[in-house]
Amino acid sequence: MTSLDILLIIVRVAFGAFVPLCFVAVCVWMERRGAAFFQDRSGPNRANIMGFRAGGLIQNLADAVKLFFKEDIIPGHIKHKFYFVLAPMIVCVTALVSFAVVPFADTLVLGDREYVMQAIPMDIGILWFLAIAGFAVYGIILAGWSSHNKYGVLGGLRSAAQVISYEIPMGLAIISLLVVYGTVNLSEMAQFQGQLLFGFIPMWGVLLQPLGVIIFIIAAFAEANRTPFDLAEGESEIVAGYHVEYSGMKFTIFFMGEYVAMFTSSAIIVTLYFGGYQIPWFNTATLLKFAVPVALLVxxxxxxxxxxxxxxxxxNNVSHYDRENDPRVREANVYIKIVWGLVILVEAIFFLYLVFASGGAADHILVALLQVCTFLAKTTFMCFVYVWVRWTLPRFRYDQLQKLGWNILLPLSLLNIFVTSAIVVALS
Amino acid sequence: MSIKVKTIVRQGKSLQERLYLIEVFKGMAVTFRHFLRNFLDNSKLYVRHYPEVKPEITPRWRGRHRLTTHEDGSMKCVACFMCQTNCPAKCIQIEAGERTDGRTEKVPVKFDIDLLECIYCGYCVEACPKDAIRMDTGIFSVTGYKRESMLMTMDDLLATKGAFSEEEYKKGGA
Amino acid sequence: MAEMVKLFVNGQEVEVESGKNLIDAVSAVGIEIPHLCYHPALGADGNCRMCLVGIEDGRPPLVPACKTPAAEGMKVQLDAEHIKKIQRDVMELELINHPTDCPICDQAGECSLQDYYMKYDGQESRMTVPQVKKGKKLDFGCGVVHDQERCVVCGRCVRFTREITKTGELGIVNRTDAARVNIFPGQPLNNRYALNVVDLCPVGAMTSTDFRFKQRVWFLSKEKGICHGCSKGCNIFIDHNREKYKDEVIYRFRPRLNEEVNGYFICDEGRMTYKWENDQRLITPRANGSEAIKSAAVDSLRNAISQASKAVFLVSPSSSLEQQFAVKAFAEQAGATVLGFSDGYIKAGDGDDYLIQDDKAANRAGLALLGIDATREAFEAAMAEADLLVSFDNALGCSYDQDGLAKVLGSCTLAVIATNSDSLSEQATIAIPTASYSEYSGSIINCDNILQAFARAVVKNDPPEDIVEIVNRLGGELENNQQVWAALKKAVPTLAEVEPEQIPEQGLALTS
Structure with missing residues (x-):
């Protein structure tokens, strides 16, 4: 094992571990500011460090500090303290681990070695995601049960029933997808989507499986306990559901787990149906071939x-009321300088690349970086869709939720398998 | 004579609506338009930048109470207990005593309003036969660090001046 | 039973007592005729004209109801237009010079003028000339403050001093709108019933300095009670109120009509006894000479009684029949001597021939009925060999001076169950606070041998226990008034037929 191997292992694992955690902050920020903008409010924009608000991101820091320093309370009536503490960890860890199989760039070729760009390079791919993501519900059930609280138990129950109902259509949607791709390996799926349909349309899952994508996204929303399927924490009827007894750091971990799960399922949706890291019309081979023009274009x-x-x-970074010597304008000046600084930095890197390193290993690294950026952009957009849906749709009633799962999604996904298989068989 | 019956047209029965998905996308389009508008120009938010920008208080606003005085500075209140009697929150506590300034015979020696109990209904103002209590201070934000500081004594209530001129207050419907 | 006659009021047939005037007669069947100057105790004067009623086919067709006896077949008009106009006009005349200072007037809420304005008048004043100014806040003596502007010159107060107290301090001077009630120069009110003019006054012209500005009357709860100020047992209203975050406070006593006992009035001393219900109450129990919780004090008294070789129980002549009997029964059970010595309650020569009695104890007749010895000889003889004296609310300090008390007590242990804190309760080894007569229900027998029952009027935030309950906790067998009465009926032949629930409002005259 060379030092390059070790370096790449570290890079990949670090990506798999830290990117979801970083995106917790981004998602929370996006959720709060997004919600505000959807509702014509301004959202959190007061917290600042030396007058710098970073568009509200500092609020996350303030919240995090508050949650860290809160007293760690285990209510006196709780008998099974171990499970009570374990529950949030399960939720958070399962969400993090299930991201490990998502490829964030095409297989990197350096010299004669190939590196699969996943945190854990393995072939079982989507099955790993299904297996681990299904575990998250144990955390919720455990939390509800060990809270020794009516609302908690009800929340846990609801969540369990919901996950069972929606795992099935989700699994069936994936089956029809497997029929199309002919593999369970997520890397291979992403590579498959780099092809062109009829020579000019990117062969993304969303085009091959239009029904499947809808079923899968709905099921993924339900799995992530997001609106309109967040009955497990329906505050109007069961206060806060399974985390009603949680506070401080344990609540934070639940909260983080929820957002990591949202990020992970966004990544899975992107990988399965929206071409993963693929840039439309520019698959890895094309990108490698035209590395220099692409660099110039960028x-x-x-x-x-x-x-x-x-x-x-x-x-937008100004005060909207009469204010002498507006500090927000000064703030904006700094931000603009940072933006231009970044632009110059990127230009410099590309310039250096063009002058000194074009051709060879640097091309591969450039392509991988472009694909990582693409992947993150797509995933971020998918997270935005989560937020967008949350602030558009009201919560389902529980019977509606179960009816949708069993009466509509299940038959539709079975039909989808049938039709897909028929077409695949007919074409081959 | 029959009762007037208004028939409400039930929505959501057409196939397009029952598919739900199309309606979902329509709804998402609506919210996204709002998002985009606010994202591209956040001056269009329907937001008051409180506390820098204060809301405009009208003379009819029921703010914190005050006790009014005659021109010579003597209290108008005669301790008739009408406000205390009418107060639905029972937040007014009066003790009456002899008046010595020659106006009438009775004057409150204690006039406490517990703002933690007050519900700002304005019945005290309406009940007052002497126009001695008003809620025209324009104080809408009542805060304190201690419970005791939320108890307004007679001196506190007399010290506050009205925020409006007499004409404005009268025009406000008082 | 008086003879009944049938007459018509507003066309409706009613049956009323004959011989009474129209106001009293029809008010008995719930029909109100407005009146200001008439008062049943003072008779008809006919000066206010508020009670003018129409008599259909009568001669004259318009009569003052207070001076017209009810007669068979009379057709009384009350709601006819011309009667309503008369009432409105009388009200307007009364109000011409009235200052309408209801916000500062203590009478507001129980003021006839105010009520009648709302009911019969309701119009704005048409007067444009300035009102006549008269004297305000005049001190009439005896705690009566007079406001001449508010006065409607009905003369009730004047008639009261002339007819009831026969002192005649008040008179009406001048005529027309200068008429006013006044005292003779340098001759203020000087009688022991003077404060009744405050109750008599239909408006707020007469107010009491004691009650002045203390409370608005609509805050007060008005419970029925019996004055324990002397052995007359006058019927009273106990007006009390619990202000927010405070305890129950009694603000005044007012007379309550009882033809058999006190009529319409009470004396001023009795009226002021409400202060003893509020102030100087014994609050903290004591055991072994230091402050203790109540249960500890009761326990220590129980031990003291069981260890005492010879105990004397001293009941109060003011306690209720139930309490006296409960103590007596307990004394028999515990082998103690029960006595009722209370010479200090009697103020010889203080009484008069109207209401005030020499004996300031409310239930001395009860002691006699139960056969409790109240003589000084018996008490001093018992004390000579006793080693424990338990006073059940007996104000022994009135019967002896300080030295005399020390002498009679000797080395005897003193335990006191008392309502109020006094020198006796301060020197007691054991002191237990108990409920006063406004705080328990019971029955008493007055100087005229009339048995009257009264109910609990006031419930304090931390209600002290009744003597019956304390005796029960000390080991007595009788738990409550019902059980006491059951035993009482067996033990006392006079009361054998008496049902405590059925003692009439007027009291029950005992015959024996």
Whole structure:
């Protein structure tokens, strides 16, 4: 095992572990500011460090500090303290681990070695996700039961019934997907989606499985306990459901687990149906072939994007009331300088690449970086969809939820398997 | 004579609506329009930048109470207990005593309003036969660090001046 | 039973007592005729004209109800238009010079003028000339404050001093709108029933300095009670109120009609006894000479009684029949001597021929009925060999001076169950607070041998226990008033036929 091998293992595991955690902050921020903008409010925008609000991101820091320093309470009536403490950990860890099989770039070829860009390179792929994600419900049931609280138990029960109902359509949707892709390996699935349908349409899962994607997304929302399927914590009827007795750091871990699960299922949806890390019309081979023109294109695009971002900051980062010597304008000046600094940095890196390193291993690394960016962009957008749906749709009633799962999604997914198989058989 | 019956048209029976998904996308389009508008120009948010920008208080606003005085500074209140009698929250506590300034015979020696119990209904103002208590201070944010600081004594209530001119207050419907 | 006659009021047939005037007669069947100057105790004066009623086909067609006896077949008009106009006009005249200072007037809420304005008048004043100014806040003596502007010159107060107290301090001077009630120069009210004019006054012209500005009357709960100030047992209203975050406080006593006992009035001393219900109450129990919780004090008294070789129980002549009997029964059970010595309660020569009695104990007749010896000789003889004296609310300090008390007590242990804190309770080894007569229900026998029952009027935040309950906790067998009465009926032949629940409002005259 060379030092390069070890380095890449560290890089991949670090990506798999830290990116979801970083995205917790991003998702929470997106949720709160997004919710505000959907509702014509401004959302959290007061917390600041030396006058810098970072668009509200500092609020997350303040919340985190508050939660860290809260007293760690285990209510006196709780008999099974071990399970009570274990529950949030299960929720968070399962969400994190299930991200481990998601490929965030195409197989990296360095010299004569190939590196599968997953945190844990293994072949079982989607089965791992199904297996681990199903575990998360144990955390919720355990939390509800060990809380020794009516609302907690009800929340746990609801969650268990919901997960059972929606695992089935989800699994069946994946079966029809497997029929199309002919593999369970997520890397291979992503590579499959790099092809072109009829020579000009990217062969993404969403086009091959239009019904399957709807079923899967609905089921994924239900699995992640997000609105409109968040009955497990229906605050209007069961206060906060399974985490009613949790506070401080244990609640934080639940909270983080929820957002990691959201990020992970976004990543899975992107990988299965939206081409994963693939840039449309530019699969890995194409990108490698045209590495230099692509680099030049990026170099041209980055200042343009920088200009738009700067203009947006200039316009929106001001106080909307009479204020002498507006500190938010000074704040905006700093942000704009940072944006342009980043633009110059990117330009410099590409310039150095073009002058010194084009061709060879650097091309592969460049392509991998582009794909990572693409993957993260797609996943972020999918997270945004989660937020978007949450602030658009009201919560289902419980019977409606079960009816949707069993009466509609289950037959539809069976039909989907049937039709897909028929077409695949007919075409082969 | 029959009762007036308004028939409400039931929505949600057409196939397009029962498919639900199309309606979901329609709804998402609506919310996204809001998002985009606010995202691109956040000056369009329907937000008051409180506390920098204070809300405009009208003379009819029922703010914190005050006790009014005659021109010479003597209290208008004669301790008739009408406000205490009418108070639905029982937050007014009065003790009456002899008046010595020659106006009438009776004056409160204690006039406490517990703002923690007050529900700001304004019945005390309406009940007052002497226009001695008003809620025209324009104080809408009542805060304190201690319970005791939320108890307004007679001196506190007399010290606050009204936020409006007499004409404005009268025009406000008082 | 008086003879009944049938007459018509507003066309409706009613049966009323004959011989009474129309106001009293029809008020007995629940029909109100407004009146200001008439008072049943003072008779008809006919000066206010508020009670004018129409008599259909009568001669004259318009009569003052207070001076017209009810007669068979009379057709009384009360709601006819011309009668209503008369009432409105009388009200308008009364209100011409009335200051309408209801916000500061203590009478507001129980003021006839106020009630009648709302009921019969309700119009704005048409007067444009300034009102006549008269004297305000005049001190009439005896705690009566007079406001001449509020006065409607009905003359009730004047008639009271002339007819009831026969002292005649008040008079009406001047005529027309200068008429006013006044005292003679340098001759203020000076009689022991003067405060009744405050109750008599239909408006707020007469107010009491004691009650002045203390409470608005609509806050007060008005419970029935019996004054324990002397052996007359006058019927009273106990007006009390619990202010927010405070305890029950009694604000005043008012006379309550009982033809058999006190009529319409009470004396001023009795009226002021309410202060003893509020102030100087014994609050903290004591055991072995230091402060203790109540159960500890009761326990220590129980031990003291069981260890005493010779105990004397001293009951109070003011306690209720039930309490006296419970103590007596307990004394027999515990082998103690029960006595009722209470010479200090008697103030010889203090009484008069109207209501006030020499004997300031409310239930001395009860002692006699139960056969409890109240003589000084018996008490001093018993004390000579006793080693424990338990006073059941007996104010022994009135019967002896300090030295005399020390002498009679000797080395005897003193335990006191008392309502109020006094020198006796302060020197007692054991002291247990108990309920006063506004806080328990019971029955008493007055100087005229009339048995009257009264109910619990006031429930304090931390209600002290009744003597019957304390005796029960000390080891007595009788738990409550019902059980006491059951035993009482067996033990006392006079009471054998008496049902405690059925003692009439007027009291039951005992014959024996």
């Amino acid at each position: 170099m041209a695009a980055v200042p343009v994007i920088g200009k738009f971002v700067a203009a947006w900051i200039r316009k």
